[in-house]
Amino acid sequence: MIEELIRDSLDHCVKCTICETHCPVARATPLFPGPKYVGPQAERFRAGDISPDDSLDYCSGCGICTHVCPQGVKVAEINSRARRILKENRGIPLRDKVIARPTLSAKLATPVAPVANWTLRNRPIRAAVEKTIRIHRRAPMPKFAGRTFQRWARRHPKPKLERSVVYFHGCSTNYFEPDLGAKTVAVLEHNGFNVIVPKGQDCCGLPLQSNGLFDDAAGYVKRLVSKLAPYAREGYDIVATSTSCGLMLKREAHEILGMDNEDLEVVSRRMYDICEFLCDLHERGELQTDFAPVPIEVPYHVPCQQRGHEMGKPALDLFRLIPELQVVDPQRACCGIAGTYGLKKEKYEIAMEVGRPLFEDIVAMDPELSVCDSETCRWQIEHGTQVRSVHPIELLHRSYGL
Amino acid sequence: MTDVVVIGAGTAGLAAALRCKQAGLDVTLLAKGVGSTHLAPGVVDVLGYDPEPVSNPSEALVGFIERNAEHPYAHIGFDAVARCMQWFTGLFDGHGYAGTLDENFLLPTAIGAAKPSALVPETMAAGDLRNGGRFLFVGLRQLKDFYPALAAQNVAKSKPPSGAEISARAVQIDPPTGGEADVTSMAFARRFDDDAEFLETVAKQIAAHLEDEEAVGVPAVLGVQRPHEIWTRMQESIGRPVFEIPGLPPSVPGVRLHDTLLGRFQSAGGRVVMGAEAVGVETDGNRVAAVRVSSAARIKPIGARHFVLATGGFGSGAIEMSSDWRVRENAFGLPVAGVPAEGEQRFSPQYFGRHPMAGAGIRVDDSLRPLDDAGIRLFENVTVAGASIAGAEAWREKSGEGISLSSGYKAASTAIEGAA
Numbered sequence: 001m002i003e004e005l006i007r008d009s010l011d012h013c014v015k016c017t018i019c020e021t022h023c024p025v026a027r028a029t030p031l032f033p034g035p036k037y038v039g040p041q042a043e044r045f046r047a048g049d050i051s052p053d054d055s056l057d058y059c060s061g062c063g064i065c066t067h068v069c070p071q072g073v074k075v076a077e078i079n080s081r082a083r084r085i086l087k088e089n090r091g092i093p094l095r096d097k098v099i100a101r102p103t104l105s106a107k108l109a110t111p112v113a114p115v116a117n118w119t120l121r122n123r124p125i126r127a128a129v130e131k132t133i134r135i136h137r138r139a140p141m142p143k144f145a146g147r148t149f150q151r152w153a154r155r156h157p158k159p160k161l162e163r164s165v166v167y168f169h170g171c172s173t174n175y176f177e178p179d180l181g182a183k184t185v186a187v188l189e190h191n192g193f194n195v196i197v198p199k200g201q202d203c204c205g206l207p208l209q210s211n212g213l214f215d216d217a218a219g220y221v222k223r224l225v226s227k228l229a230p231y232a233r234e235g236y237d238i239v240a241t242s243t244s245c246g247l248m249l250k251r252e253a254h255e256i257l258g259m260d261n262e263d264l265e266v267v268s269r270r271m272y273d274i275c276e277f278l279c280d281l282h283e284r285g286e287l288q289t290d291f292a293p294v295p296i297e298v299p300y301h302v303p304c305q306q307r308g309h310e311m312g313k314p315a316l317d318l319f320r321l322i323p324e325l326q327v328v329d330p331q332r333a334c335c336g337i338a339g340t341y342g343l344k345k346e347k348y349e350i351a352m353e354v355g356r357p358l359f360e361d362i363v364a365m366d367p368e369l370s371v372c373d374s375e376t377c378r379w380q381i382e383h384g385t386q387v388r389s390v391h392p393i394e395l396l397h398r399s400y401g402l
Numbered sequence: 403m404t405d406v407v408v409i410g411a412g413t414a415g416l417a418a419a420l421r422c423k424q425a426g427l428d429v430t431l432l433a434k435g436v437g438s439t440h441l442a443p444g445v446v447d448v449l450g451y452d453p454e455p456v457s458n459p460s461e462a463l464v465g466f467i468e469r470n471a472e473h474p475y476a477h478i479g480f481d482a483v484a485r486c487m488q489w490f491t492g493l494f495d496g497h498g499y500a501g502t503l504d505e506n507f508l509l510p511t512a513i514g515a516a517k518p519s520a521l522v523p524e525t526m527a528a529g530d531l532r533n534g535g536r537f538l539f540v541g542l543r544q545l546k547d548f549y550p551a552l553a554a555q556n557v558a559k560s561k562p563p564s565g566a567e568i569s570a571r572a573v574q575i576d577p578p579t580g581g582e583a584d585v586t587s588m589a590f591a592r593r594f595d596d597d598a599e600f601l602e603t604v605a606k607q608i609a610a611h612l613e614d615e616e617a618v619g620v621p622a623v624l625g626v627q628r629p630h631e632i633w634t635r636m637q638e639s640i641g642r643p644v645f646e647i648p649g650l651p652p653s654v655p656g657v658r659l660h661d662t663l664l665g666r667f668q669s670a671g672g673r674v675v676m677g678a679e680a681v682g683v684e685t686d687g688n689r690v691a692a693v694r695v696s697s698a699a700r701i702k703p704i705g706a707r708h709f710v711l712a713t714g715g716f717g718s719g720a721i722e723m724s725s726d727w728r729v730r731e732n733a734f735g736l737p738v739a740g741v742p743a744e745g746e747q748r749f750s751p752q753y754f755g756r757h758p759m760a761g762a763g764i765r766v767d768d769s770l771r772p773l774d775d776a777g778i779r780l781f782e783n784v785t786v787a788g789a790s791i792a793g794a795e796a797w798r799e800k801s802g803e804g805i806s807l808s809s810g811y812k813a814a815s816t817a818i819e820g821a822a
């Protein structure tokens with residue numbers, strides 16, 4: 001049903017080319033002819049399990065085309081679904097299967113984090129990895145924290161507060177940025193929320209979906225929503241700090257994977273991006289506003305997946321509450337990484353070219369740090385600018401003095 | 403709760419949002435997607451035909467408003483149109499638009515028709531056909547959306563009212579590209595932005611074809627970010643007046659207009675919610691309390707003190723007619739006026755004829771607040787702008803951008819008064 005709705009939306013395409021003018025990949029490389037061409041146009045030549053056009057694989061899946069389309073054509077969703085068929089036709093490389101399962105490698109690496117981190121930053125090893133499985137030798141890799149957020153959450157003393165909210169932390173918070181999780185909990189507790197961290201949260205399946213492995217992705221979604229759904233059914237809101245994973249459960253698992261699952265539906269309705277959630281609190285006059293000045297100037301980049309929430313830029317409204325904080329939004333399209341796209345040997349240079357205007361803007365500001373809602377984007381921005389990149393929560397946490 | 407929510411990010415919505423923001427209001431611009439600017443030629447047509455060609459829009463508008471009491475211009479009023487055009491040209495710091503309301507340029511289109519426009523990007527002004535002249539039309543081999551021979555042949559046939567002589571010819575040059583067979587106008591424009599050497603190479607190729615006293619017409623691809631600089635350098639390099647000719651989508655001059663208006667709005671702290679469709683309203687007596695917005699996973703109410711509806715007409719899908727003759731405006735559910743009665747003719751068999759459906763839209767009063775079928779004001783805190791307003795045949799009158807800008811300006815004025 002949803003598959004048909006998505007595909008049929010192509011009939012609304014009036015060939016206005018608005019998506020083509022906004023596509024960051026088409027700007028960066030002639031290898032990608034643009035979202036309209038590989039989307040609503042080429043879709044008419046695809047029949048069942050045949051996907052004739054290889055240029056589709058250069059789509060990064062950022063979703064900007066759907067976001068800007070004034071006619072409601074689901075360009076990115078059509079392209080994601082077509083890519084799955086293309087990859088099935090051509091065979092899915094081992095590399096894509098590996099990078100699409102972040103929790104698998106993270107579970108192995110966390111107990112031996114120093115060794116794993118050394119390995120990922122060792123040039124000869126990275127050169128060998130590039131040669132064998134085609135992950136680009138300079139592609140940004142996060143550092144394993146060596147401890148998990150789940151472990152921290154289990155030991156964290158629970159204050160007795162009136163309200164409760166569920167925290168979907170995502171795998172990057174669990175394995176790479178547990179401090180972000182702790183700060184999120186602190187900000188929510190400061191606002192009077194008891195934070196519930198459901199156990200056994202695994203990957204949301206988004207990297208698998210991006211790499212065309214739909215069945216495996218749907219398996220991950222199913223397992224994850226089964227952990228979150230009981231809370232949603234009890235009426236708890238769920239917040240996500242990983243904006244792309246939040247979007248996966250809000251919309252993409254349904255629209256791209258075509259999942260019709262009761263757990264997913266109930267979780268979607270309760271799912272909020274953390275900045276959206278805090279902004280809504282403020283709208284109701286329930287947000288603590290005891291913000292201390294943070295006298296710095298920072299660039300804030302809105303990641304593509306955040307835009308997919310179709311909620312504007314709530315982080316900017318939150319930043320306005322912090323005295324003396326100057327935030328500059330360079331209004332650039334994309335940092336280039338698009339999850340796992342920029343890791344791939346044949347796409348690394350394209351991803352860096354996509355991100356170049358943003359990197360140049362940030363470097364020109366010479367800021368203490370830059371801000372972005374998505375983890376893979378933060379890693380890419382740090383790689384492209386050598387400037388530390390943080391989640392918006394970090395600034396709120398700092399301003400609250402927690 | 404924000405002061406003003408503007409719905410729609412085309413020319414009318416962008417103008418309304420920017421003006422409200424400049425007045426110091428807290429403004430949220432909501433849009434289902436990017437608006438019609440990307441299809442528009444970037445010129446500002448105010449009134450081109452009434453029904454004869456108009457040479458002085460200021461003069462013509464006064465009579466036009468008297469004779470067409472239900473036309474959007476009659477509700478906007480001449481003064482607001484004039485003030486809006488001054489405000490608009492002032493946005494570009496002198497490097498933007500040429501012209502005034504007192505005369506129409508006659509600029510060649512991509513097929514070489516002479517089209518009347520009041521305000522035109524300065525990069526197009528030298529294509530003015532009113533006083534005749536000699537013109538060289540230059541095509542770029544990889545740009546398949548512009549055929550210089552077609553433009554030149556038709557321009558050579560055009561007869562300006564002054565009776566001045568026009569001659570035109572065409573050449574095709576072969577700019578250095580990456581070997582692609584097909585390069586879009588945006589790709590050329592970005593190349594001009596990023597690569598100074600490319601500009602010099604193109605200028606040299608053009609100069610090799612020049613004859614005496616020719617002005618040089620090129621497709622409108624002279625950069626997205628710095629058109630003034632690129633156009634100036636090209637004129638210096640060639641030593642002749644250069645003018646851009648707007649063409650098929652994506653329209654580079656339209657994108658420049660969009661980027662300028664939206665960029666100004668966002669830099670001033672305007673809030674943009676893109677990809678979110680307005681699907682209804684929550685009302686409180688004769689006021690709209692909130693607009694219901696479809697975003698990922700939920701429909702959310704967004705409250706404001708004033709709302710500007712600038713979602714467009716049939717073209718954008720803001721107004722729809724079903725096969726069983728039911729017409730609706732999708733965002734606010736406002737009544738649609740000017741629709742032929744059931745069973746009557748909706749469209750003329752002549753493509754360029756008068757289509758009865760063309761004037762359908764939302765009826766408004768002189769503050770641009772929406773009216774019902776009986777002429778009673780529906781909401782105190784809503785104004786309507788752009789192609790949503792009933793009573794215009796913009797494509798015949800050549801009045802589209804004029805109506806969009808000045809109704810956006812006026813809809814904002816009503817919002818600003820309400821907020822004071």
